[in-house]
Amino acid sequence: KAGVTQTPRYLIKTRGQQVTLSCSPISGHRSVSWYQQTPGQGLQFLFEYFSETQRNKGNFPGRFSGRQFSNSRSEMNVSTLELGDSALYLCASSLLGSILGDNEQFFGPGTRLTVL
Amino acid sequence: AQTVTQSQPEMSVQEAETVTLSCTYDTSESNYYLFWYKQPPSRQMILVIRQEAYKQQNATENRFSVNFQKAAKSFSLKISDSQLGDTAMYFCAFLLTGANNLFFGTGTRLTVIP
Numbered sequence: 001k002a003g004v005t006q007t008p009r010y011l012i013k014t015r016g017q018q019v020t021l022s023c024s025p026i027s028g029h030r031s032v033s034w035y036q037q038t039p040g041q042g043l044q045f046l047f048e049y050f051s052e053t054q055r056n057k058g059n060f061p062g063r064f065s066g067r068q069f070s071n072s073r074s075e076m077n078v079s080t081l082e083l084g085d086s087a088l089y090l091c092a093s094s095l096l097g098s099i100l101g102d103n104e105q106f107f108g109p110g111t112r113l114t115v116l
Numbered sequence: 117a118q119t120v121t122q123s124q125p126e127m128s129v130q131e132a133e134t135v136t137l138s139c140t141y142d143t144s145e146s147n148y149y150l151f152w153y154k155q156p157p158s159r160q161m162i163l164v165i166r167q168e169a170y171k172q173q174n175a176t177e178n179r180f181s182v183n184f185q186k187a188a189k190s191f192s193l194k195i196s197d198s199q200l201g202d203t204a205m206y207f208c209a210f211l212l213t214g215a216n217n218l219f220f221g222t223g224t225r226l227t228v229i230p
Contacts, residue, residue: 035220043218105163105218107160
């Protein structure tokens with residue numbers, strides 16, 4: 001079974017632009033969560049989608065948004081990019097959206113976003 | 117709010133030796149899970165071991181084991197017979213039961229020295 005895939009793997013943007021990142025979960029998984037990883041702030045939760053609905057949201061400004069499609073693939077969008085948005089963006093999928101028993105979160109390789 | 121603290125930014129261990137990584141957390145909840153994740157250089161994060169807070173028995177996965185002290189809110193990871201492939205960032209993480217957002221510590225960079 002293929003793992004979680006994220007595209008693109010690397011991205012360079014300039015301040016003020018917007019960006020869309022994509023995440024394809026493991027086949028059959030219905031929950032996708034997004035995390036931002038930076039050297040200064042570490043790993044921080046952005047949001048979680050389950051069956052096309054956002055169920056949980058972290059403490060990020062409204063410039064960060066996401067969505068999930070009927071095939072469980074998810075996208076996250078960042079508008080009006082700032083230098084501080086430079087980070088590794090990780091997505092994780094789980095079967096039923098709750099880490100109980102064997103429903104662990106499987107992480108993708110991440111998208112490295114650099115904002116110049 | 118939940119917080120996770122890893123007080124050891126970097127550690128090193130000789131190959132075949134044992135090393136313990138520390139993690140403390142703070143929560144007012146009683147039902148939760150704790151995890152250790154491994155993130156090798158330029159590779160995907162993978163789950164190493166998990167502990168359910170309601171279980172008194174410490175979790176073990178092959179060479180990896182935890183020392184879970186619920187009253188002290190401590191959750192350390194012991195790696196026995198360290199291997200070169202254990203070189204990675206290790207993150208301690210907390211999850212409330214029923215939620216799906218992990219709270220991570222700042223990580224410990226472990227280097228296994230041949």
